[in-house]
Amino acid sequence: MVEYVWPSKEDSSVLGKSIDKIDGVPKCTGTAKYSYDINPDKVAIARALGCPHAHAKLKSLDLSKAEKVPGVVAVSAMKKVGDEIQWQGDLIAVVVGDTEGAVAEGLDAIVAEYEQLDVFVEDANLEAAEAAGRTAKAGGKVQLEKEPDGDDPDFEEKELARLFKESAAVVEGRYGIAAITHMCLEPHGSTCEWKDGKLTAHLSTQNVSGTAGQFAAPLKVTADDVTVHCDYIGGGFGSKFAVDRWDSLAAQLSKDLGRPVRLMLDRDLELKNGGARPSGYAESKVGADKDGVIKVWDTHFLSAGGFGGAPVNQSVIPYVIVPPNYRRRGTNVKINTAPVRAWRAPNHPQGCAMTQTAIDDIAAKLGLDSYDVFERNLVNVEDKDRRGVYAEEMKIAAKLIDWKAKWHPHGKGDKKGSVVSGLGMALHTWGGGGHPSTCMVKIHPDGGVETFIGSQDLGTGTRTVIAIVLAETFGLPVEAIKVNIGSSKYPASGPSGGSTTVGGVSESSRHAGLDALVQLNEKVASKLGVPAESLVAKGGRIHAKDDAEKGLSWKEACSLLGMSPLEVTSKGAPGRNSKLSSSGVGGVQMAEVEVDRETGQVKMKKFVTVQDMGLVVNHKTAVSQIYGAMVMGVAYALFEERLMDPRTGAFLNSEIADYRLPRLGDIGEFVVEIYEPESERARGVIGLGEPPVIGPGAAISNAVANALGVRVPVLPLTPKRVLDSLQLAARNA
Amino acid sequence: MSKPDETGRGRSGVSRRAFLKGSGAAAAATAMTGAPGLEAEAQGAEPVAGLTTITLTVNGTPHKVEVEPRTTLLEALRMGLNLTGAKPISVDGASGGSLVLVDDKPTSANTVLAMDMVGKKIVTVESLISGDRVDAVPMAFVHHDASQCGFCTPGFIIAVKAFLAKNPKATEAEIRAGLNGNLCRCGTYANIIPAVLEVVKGGGNG
Numbered sequence A: 001m002v003e004y005v006w007p008s009k010e011d012s013s014v015l016g017k018s019i020d021k022i023d024g025v026p027k028c029t030g031t032a033k034y035s036y037d038i039n040p041d042k043v044a045i046a047r048a049l050g051c052p053h054a055h056a057k058l059k060s061l062d063l064s065k066a067e068k069v070p071g072v073v074a075v076s077a078m079k080k081v082g083d084e085i086q087w088q089g090d091l092i093a094v095v096v097g098d099t100e101g102a103v104a105e106g107l108d109a110i111v112a113e114y115e116q117l118d119v120f121v122e123d124a125n126l127e128a129a130e131a132a133g134r135t136a137k138a139g140g141k142v143q144l145e146k147e148p149d150g151d152d153p154d155f156e157e158k159e160l161a162r163l164f165k166e167s168a169a170v171v172e173g174r175y176g177i178a179a180i181t182h183m184c185l186e187p188h189g190s191t192c193e194w195k196d197g198k199l200t201a202h203l204s205t206q207n208v209s210g211t212a213g214q215f216a217a218p219l220k221v222t223a224d225d226v227t228v229h230c231d232y233i234g235g236g237f238g239s240k241f242a243v244d245r246w247d248s249l250a251a252q253l254s255k256d257l258g259r260p261v262r263l264m265l266d267r268d269l270e271l272k273n274g275g276a277r278p279s280g281y282a283e284s285k286v287g288a289d290k291d292g293v294i295k296v297w298d299t300h301f302l303s304a305g306g307f308g309g310a311p312v313n314q315s316v317i318p319y320v321i322v323p324p325n326y327r328r329r330g331t332n333v334k335i336n337t338a339p340v341r342a343w344r345a346p347n348h349p350q351g352c353a354m355t356q357t358a359i360d361d362i363a364a365k366l367g368l369d370s371y372d373v374f375e376r377n378l379v380n381v382e383d384k385d386r387r388g389v390y391a392e393e394m395k396i397a398a399k400l401i402d403w404k405a406k407w408h409p410h411g412k413g414d415k416k417g418s419v420v421s422g423l424g425m426a427l428h429t430w431g432g433g434g435h436p437s438t439c440m441v442k443i444h445p446d447g448g449v450e451t452f453i454g455s456q457d458l459g460t461g462t463r464t465v466i467a468i469v470l471a472e473t474f475g476l477p478v479e480a481i482k483v484n485i486g487s488s489k490y491p492a493s494g495p496s497g498g499s500t501t502v503g504g505v506s507e508s509s510r511h512a513g514l515d516a517l518v519q520l521n522e523k524v525a526s527k528l529g530v531p532a533e534s535l536v537a538k539g540g541r542i543h544a545k546d547d548a549e550k551g552l553s554w555k556e557a558c559s560l561l562g563m564s565p566l567e568v569t570s571k572g573a574p575g576r577n578s579k580l581s582s583s584g585v586g587g588v589q590m591a592e593v594e595v596d597r598e599t600g601q602v603k604m605k606k607f608v609t610v611q612d613m614g615l616v617v618n619h620k621t622a623v624s625q626i627y628g629a630m631v632m633g634v635a636y637a638l639f640e641e642r643l644m645d646p647r648t649g650a651f652l653n654s655e656i657a658d659y660r661l662p663r664l665g666d667i668g669e670f671v672v673e674i675y676e677p678e679s680e681r682a683r684g685v686i687g688l689g690e691p692p693v694i695g696p697g698a699a700i701s702n703a704v705a706n707a708l709g710v711r712v713p714v715l716p717l718t719p720k721r722v723l724d725s726l727q728l729a730a731r732n733a
Numbered sequence B: 001m002s003k004p005d006e007t008g009r010g011r012s013g014v015s016r017r018a019f020l021k022g023s024g025a026a027a028a029a030t031a032m033t034g035a036p037g038l039e040a041e042a043q044g045a046e047p048v049a050g051l052t053t054i055t056l057t058v059n060g061t062p063h064k065v066e067v068e069p070r071t072t073l074l075e076a077l078r079m080g081l082n083l084t085g086a087k088p089i090s091v092d093g094a095s096g097g098s099l100v101l102v103d104d105k106p107t108s109a110n111t112v113l114a115m116d117m118v119g120k121k122i123v124t125v126e127s128l129i130s131g132d133r134v135d136a137v138p139m140a141f142v143h144h145d146a147s148q149c150g151f152c153t154p155g156f157i158i159a160v161k162a163f164l165a166k167n168p169k170a171t172e173a174e175i176r177a178g179l180n181g182n183l184c185r186c187g188t189y190a191n192i193i194p195a196v197l198e199v200v201k202g203g204g205n206g
């Protein structure tokens, strides 16, 4: 019976160490091929035309002039006359041609007429949304400690009123977070080619195993006739799980034309169609006792998921710190933007930004240290087992940022000219359990090891994780493992979303590796005349556990396989009973900022993340994931937002020059510590892509509030919003 | 910020389509000047139209490539020569994703026309590897895990090469101030800083 466990820390030679990514060189020398880079012979270029209006009916569409443009080989409508268009940039038609220039000319030759309809894009404006008939009730929940007396219909209101009256401090405010886009630097799209009635789609996807079937149905072929291939993907962040309608069209056009077709969205259409994260605005009233422990919470929130997309889920309000009494009610607003897509840690960043800001305002109101207030509120962390972990992580983070020395009451810090500084913090949580995954391991008689998994690498280092797990299992160096991922023809693995990949592929690789090793060990055992169970694979050898001399080199051992390689395919078994992986992580983030009261500019000074994630497979790439999440956090906290013109519904900043994102000089000093005591390591592998992107909004907003003594209630904290809040505060004072 | 126009193009004021379309014949005239490879044809002062074969010197080797007057250097490299390291990310070079060196100057390949590049020395990211030999800059990026998805990385590496050529002894503060023309969505900045510092220390920007 094989026991599926990890070696101890002391016994691990590569597991948990800092290992360079095995695909680092191709990525850093331009030789890695992304879907955008696949250049089959005679590939035609396809580009789409977007609708200029945010809400319109297509009155006429004339493609004939475009078809006559020299170099254009096909023009295809994506909307019919009479169709209603619900967002600016929805795709109307596609032009295919020999060169970018011919395609551009073709797109300009398309004549389309529209009847414009009423537009609504004001996702933050409840009154306007109601007036426009664009609202729908969102889910909600009421939880009160006290049982209703009899059947008083007003019990809920009365009880909430009583709880607020009893509170030592009450904060009322409106907290919000604007919509942002995914802004994958490689846009959505694919390069499609057919051979002998079979399609190969080089699709920019987070889901190689799940997309072949999606291609097949509309093309009237079966999934086995489709290969989805993606060695490298230029960003996904949750927006690239499915075959999009323009991908299906590229495959169809390629079939019709008898030549490969590449259809990638251009930047403008990428931002308008390729995915956005829903905004959220919460009107909250929060009551706490004199120590700042939250006792009661009442929120009405507003969220817009775009046309047909899912708004922020109510379950994240309040976030992590959930008092015994709360009420949440919500309204969804229907706006003329493309449907939102899952964005790294769906719902959580919004929940955190909308609610942990109010907790910090309680601290400000009571004149207490925010750290103490967060610490006292750990009693309100729903998962009791995690309270102690947060407490430990808070201590470490506070030390790393020197909280006690640097903290000052809100708005009472030293001034350097017009510049004030401040500290803020936030807590986050995520699941990160592994997805179903299958791994095939092939051990060749010459000692070569190959592995095949229908997974993908989003930049997190999937290949390297797989190589580390198998290298550890076989006692080989990481370079000895040839990792194959990125094809739907490999054993199926789940989509890379929700931080499920590292758990998934570690499980399946460890299972397959150990299963293969059992078979190999049997051969070695009979050769050496020792029991197979007494053998270990270590340091490039398979030998008896208590007598390293008694053994064979890996190569010699593999030669016992005879002529054909040993192939073993195994599934991982994530879940409650697994000793290899688990679910449920937390972390603490603390930010130090400087704010210029005259210009409204916020500068990152220092940003600390302390994160638990179970057992770390590759320390180096884990830290990089956290850094990356922190940059994305700084981005939505201080820089980026989707700007919509309320009158026309136009997307105003759909090019990179206009869509503000932090650059290298904007991030300040980053410090990361992975919290991995034996108690955490023993939980096994847990994903971490999402969690550290959750807290930055609240942590940075709280730091700005601490600096200014004034809450800037809506993210991103642009200079304008900072100055507006300061002005409002001055007027109210 | 100006109002959107009826074409639904982006707000940078540059429409990729208008740029490509409009840069037909007019741009051809620019292409003639200072383009030795085209001088003979240019004598007649007839603007070039349609496909022309030009010679581009890329990574030290002359390559013949068929281009239109409106073909950008990026398209010529990616489609004509299958050198796909430089990436199409923004319309106007705002991301730094398509950076190559043109006569040692970092240049967004999507903002210049291929014909204008005749006679110039073009260096792409692919030149930084030959066989097992990898240049110090990409190697430092690998050691410091300064690429995630990697889509921005080739452009960033060219930016670093050019930056270090001018600032071989750059300090951390200078690195933070001097590499802001490139965009990374995955957030590799915190790893890029020590990677560049390592190259400075090793003096290996060769």
Ligand code: FES
Binding pocket: A185, A234, A235, A459, B146, B147, B148, B149, B150, B151, B152, B153, B183, B184, B185, B186, B187, B188
């Ligand atoms: S590594 Fe993905 S955009 Fe930079």
